[in-house]
Amino acid sequence: MADDSSRKRKVRGRKIRSDRSGKEGRRAKKELARKASKARSQNGDSPLSDPEEVEPEPFVETDAVTSVRNRITGWLRADQPVHLIGPTGCGKTALALSAAAERGRPVVWLNGDEAVDTAALVGDHAGGERYKEDDRFVSGVSKQTEIVRERWVDNPLSVAVREGATLVYNEFSRSDPSAHNVLLSVFEEGVLERPGKRGEDRSIDVHPEFRAIVTSNDVEYAGVHEQQDALLDRFVGVHVDYHDETTEREIVDSHVDLSEADVETIVKTTRTLREDLEVVVGTRAAITAAKGLAVFEDARQNGAADGEFDDDLLTDVFMDVLAPKIAGEGPDDIEALRTQIAESV
Numbered sequence: 597m598a599d600d601s602s603r604k605r606k607v608r609g610r611k612i613r614s615d616r617s618g619k620e621g622r623r624a625k626k627e628l629a630r631k632a633s634k635a636r637s638q639n640g641d642s643p644l645s646d647p648e649e650v651e652p653e654p655f656v657e658t659d660a661v662t663s664v665r666n667r668i669t670g671w672l673r674a675d676q677p678v679h680l681i682g683p684t685g686c687g688k689t690a691l692a693l694s695a696a697a698e699r700g701r702p703v704v705w706l707n708g709d710e711a712v713d714t715a716a717l718v719g720d721h722a723g724g725e726r727y728k729e730d731d732r733f734v735s736g737v738s739k740q741t742e743i744v745r746e747r748w749v750d751n752p753l754s755v756a757v758r759e760g761a762t763l764v765y766n767e768f769s770r771s772d773p774s775a776h777n778v779l780l781s782v783f784e785e786g787v788l789e790r791p792g793k794r795g796e797d798r799s800i801d802v803h804p805e806f807r808a809i810v811t812s813n814d815v816e817y818a819g820v821h822e823q824q825d826a827l828l829d830r831f832v833g834v835h836v837d838y839h840d841e842t843t844e845r846e847i848v849d850s851h852v853d854l855s856e857a858d859v860e861t862i863v864k865t866t867r868t869l870r871e872d873l874e875v876v877v878g879t880r881a882a883i884t885a886a887k888g889l890a891v892f893e894d895a896r897q898n899g900a901a902d903g904e905f906d907d908d909l910l911t912d913v914f915m916d917v918l919a920p921k922i923a924g925e926g927p928d929d930i931e932a933l934r935t936q937i938a939e940s941v
């Protein structure tokens with residue numbers, strides 16, 4: 597994403613820095629969201645989650661961000677499920693949620709992991725209700741019947757296809773590929789089969805407004821959790837890369853209360869580390885480092901200007917932020933990471 601495409605900006609949502617006008621703005625926005633939600637339910641839609649409320653984090657829109665988001669919403673309008681592929685922490689989830697919110701339909705959120713199977717997607721029997729009927733139709737003779745009524749509980753995919761929601765399925769490639777067989781008939785035939793369910797409503801007709809956005813890490817996309825081609829072919833794949841420097845600065849700035857010069861230093865350091873290190877250094881790392889530097893009072897050398905942090909502390913902070921990425925590795929690797937960070941800083 598080019599730097600020059602980031603001039604126009606718009607910040608939506610909540611900033612940590614809060615002033616009176618900000619609070620009033622949020623109150624007005626909440627009120628609008630409440631009215632929108634009411635209007636939607638009166639139109640027959642089920643407000644599963646208010647699209648205004650699925651975006652509690654600040655969302656920065658530069659031209660570059662808006663352009664990717666428009667590609668996503670465009671494909672959704674063309675009734676194509678969208679697969680967002682990109683490195684960890686580059687902003688896929690934020691984009692997916694923003695595109696979903698833009699549609700003004702209810703949003704259903706799902707996180708992929710090993711434990712997600714077909715039942716976790718479509719629903720399951722949640723035990724049975726058991727009761728006894730005791731007939732004493734002839735004096736002295738009694739007939740007892742035990743009745744077990746099964747209770748079925750729908751899970752996110754069933755709810756989303758029925759209600760015409762936008763399904764945001766984060767890190768979907770972390771789930772077992774066989775769990776996704778049910779998605780094939782959803783995209784192909786417009787029908788969701790619920791394998792465990794008995795009776796006439798075993799399948800659900802997919803609502804015409806149902807849409808899906810899935811995200812995956814570009815490493816896992818090609819890794820052990822490879823999903824079946826037949827499914828991946830149904831999606832359009834939108835590749836998302838790290839944002840340009842100006843956008844990253846805007847994003848960090850929207851999350852913390854630091855001066856522009858401070859944010860600039862943090863983002864520059866993050867981008868240098870991204871080039872120099874083997875571990876993935878996403879925008880999330882920049883935000884976390886900025887949150888740390890905002891609270892550590894000894895972050896500055898005496899008399900240092902905005903944007904100048906104590907080198908050792910900057911190293912410590914980025915070390916803490918990135919250390920989880922080499923968790924489980926030996927002391928040599930930890931030391932090597934520290935040395936590399938110190939050199940880059």
Ligand SMILES: Nc1ncnc2c1ncn2[C@@H]1O[C@H](COP(=O)(O)OP(=O)(O)OP(=O)(O)O)[C@@H](O)[C@H]1O
Pocket residue numbers: 653654655656657661682683684685686687688689690691767811813847850878879880883
């Ligand atoms: N446009 C944006 N406006 C504000 N914050 C953003 C924006 N894009 C990304 N962020 C922030 O950057 C961080 C990383 O973004 P996000 O979680 O969307 O990345 P991701 O690519 O989905 O990461 P992962 O691969 O780990 O799921 C989050 O804290 C998010 O709030």
